[in-house]
Amino acid sequence: MAGRWLPELKSFGAYFPSSTRKAEAAKKYQTEDFFNQVESKEYVEDALLFYLEKAKAAFPEKDCSSPEKVIELLHGQLAAKSEQLVRLNATWQTLSLVRAARELIANDIEQYLDNLNKLLSGQEQKVTLLKSAKAEWKKYRASESLIYSLFSWLPAVRSKRQYQIQLFLEDKLGALIAGNQWSDPETIERNIDGLLNSAEREQTTYRQQIDSTHEIVLKEQQVAQEWQRLALDLGHGGRRGTELLTGR
Structure with a gap:
C-alpha cells in the first residue's frame, strides 16, 4: 500500500x-x-x-463509505486471488503430469507422430492389398479349370497347377509372401486371412497410439491455455506469462 x-x-x-x-x-x-x-x-x-x-x-461500483466496508471488499478480493492461486497451482500440477506423460512417449512428439502415420499408412496399404488379393483368389478358384482339380494327383497336372498358383500369388501379394511356400490351394485363403488379421491388428494398434498421442497433445494445449488464462487474471499475461509457462 x-x-x-x-x-x-x-x-x-x-x-x-x-x-x-x-x-x-x-x-x-x-x-x-x-x-x-x-x-x-x-x-x-x-x-x-x-x-x-x-x-x-x-x-468504483462498490460502497466505500467507511474503512470497515473497504476492508471487507479487500478481504473478498484477497480471498478471490487466493482461490485463483490455488487453481493456478493445481493447473500447473496437472500440466506437469501431462507433460511428463508426453515426454515418456517421445522427446520429439511431432516426429513420433509422423513416424506412426507412415507406419499406419503402410499397414492400410497392406490391408487393402490383402483384401483385394483375397477377393481375386476367390475369383481365381471359381474360374480354375476343373481339370486341375480332378487330375491334380497327376505330377504334371499338379506341377502346372502349382506353378500357376505361384504366379498368381507373386502377382497379387509379392513381397508379402516372401519365404512362404503356399502350394495347397485349400489353405491359401486361410493363409491370406492370417496375414490380413495380423495387418488389421497392427493397423488398429497404430491408430490407437496416434489417437492417444493426439489426446495427450491436446490435453497439454488445453491445460496450458487454462494456466495462461489464470496467470493473466493474476497479472502475469503476455510475455511474462509465456516466460513462466516455458521457463524461458
Whole structure:
C-alpha cells in the first residue's frame, strides 16, 4: 500500500539516522519526524479521506463509505486471488503430469507422430492389398479349370497347377509372401486371412497410439491455455506469462 492508500508513505520500514542525516533520509524513508506527524488527529482525518478516495477508485461500483466496508471488499478480493492461486497451482500440477506423460512417449512428439502415420499408412496399404488379393483368389478358384482339380494327383497336372498358383500369388501379394511356400490351394485363403488379421491388428494398434498421442497433445494445449488464462487474471499475461509457462 506504500504510496497508494496512505498519504506521504514512502516505504514499509523506519529509519532513524543521526541528526545530520535526518533531512536527507526523510526524502526516502520514514524517520522519527514522520511518526510524529502521523500520530496526530489532522493526519488521521486526512488519511481517512485519502484512503476512501483510493478505495472508490479501486472499487468504483462498490460502497466505500467507511474503512470497515473497504476492508471487507479487500478481504473478498484477497480471498478471490487466493482461490485463483490455488487453481493456478493445481493447473500447473496437472500440466506437469501431462507433460511428463508426453515426454515418456517421445522427446520429439511431432516426429513420433509422423513416424506412426507412415507406419499406419503402410499397414492400410497392406490391408487393402490383402483384401483385394483375397477377393481375386476367390475369383481365381471359381474360374480354375476343373481339370486341375480332378487330375491334380497327376505330377504334371499338379506341377502346372502349382506353378500357376505361384504366379498368381507373386502377382497379387509379392513381397508379402516372401519365404512362404503356399502350394495347397485349400489353405491359401486361410493363409491370406492370417496375414490380413495380423495387418488389421497392427493397423488398429497404430491408430490407437496416434489417437492417444493426439489426446495427450491436446490435453497439454488445453491445460496450458487454462494456466495462461489464470496467470493473466493474476497479472502475469503476455510475455511474462509465456516466460513462466516455458521457463524461458
